[in-house]
Amino acid sequence: MPDIILHRLPDQLRENLRLVFVGTAASTRSAEVGHYYAHPGNRFWRAIHEAGITSRRYQPSEFAALLELGIGFTDLSKSGAGMDHQIARETIDVAGFKAKIDKYRPRTIAFTSKKAASLFYGRRSSAIALGRQPRDAGLPEILVLPSPSGAASGHWTLEPWRELAAWIAA
Structure with a gap:
C-alpha cells in the first residue's frame, strides 16, 4: 500500500473572531481532502447547525x-493527522497555539474534544469537564x-454544543 502524503489543514484565523474551533489534529480524511471535519461519519457540520451556531448546514468544503x-479553525498539531491516539506527542504545539490566540484574540475558543482540551491544559482527559471552563485571565x-468524531459515538451529546451557541449569541 503506498504511503499517503498528509497535508496539514490551513488555519482559518483572523483578529477578533467570535469563535475558534480547536481540534487535536486533522483526521486522515480531512488531511487527504484539505477540509476540516471531512469524514462522512463526523457530526461536526450537523452539530453546529442543529445547535444553532450556523443558520444552515455547511459542507466540509x-x-x-x-x-x-466570525468562526475560525485551527488544531494543536498542524503536522499530525489521524485519530487522537495516533497523533505523535512531539507534533502537539500548545505554545504555538497560545501564540495564535494572543495574536488573533478570539472571543471564544471551543475545543472539539476532551483530548484537545487536556493537551492544552496539561491534565488528563478524565479531569476535563464538558462545557464552559473556569475563566483564566488573559x-x-x-x-x-x-x-x-464517529469513533466517539458513545460519548456524544449535543447539549454542550447548544451551550456554546447560547454563549456566542449573548
Missing part, C-alpha cells in the same frame, strides 16, 4: 466561508465539546 460568520472564554 465550505469551512473557509465560516470566517464571514485567555478568551473556553468551552470543551464532546468529540463529533
Whole structure:
C-alpha cells in the first residue's frame, strides 16, 4: 500500500473572531481532502447547525466561508493527522497555539474534544469537564465539546454544543 502524503489543514484565523474551533489534529480524511471535519461519519457540520451556531448546514468544503460568520479553525498539531491516539506527542504545539490566540484574540475558543482540551491544559482527559471552563485571565472564554468524531459515538451529546451557541449569541 503506498504511503499517503498528509497535508496539514490551513488555519482559518483572523483578529477578533467570535469563535475558534480547536481540534487535536486533522483526521486522515480531512488531511487527504484539505477540509476540516471531512469524514462522512463526523457530526461536526450537523452539530453546529442543529445547535444553532450556523443558520444552515455547511459542507466540509465550505469551512473557509465560516470566517464571514466570525468562526475560525485551527488544531494543536498542524503536522499530525489521524485519530487522537495516533497523533505523535512531539507534533502537539500548545505554545504555538497560545501564540495564535494572543495574536488573533478570539472571543471564544471551543475545543472539539476532551483530548484537545487536556493537551492544552496539561491534565488528563478524565479531569476535563464538558462545557464552559473556569475563566483564566488573559485567555478568551473556553468551552470543551464532546468529540463529533464517529469513533466517539458513545460519548456524544449535543447539549454542550447548544451551550456554546447560547454563549456566542449573548
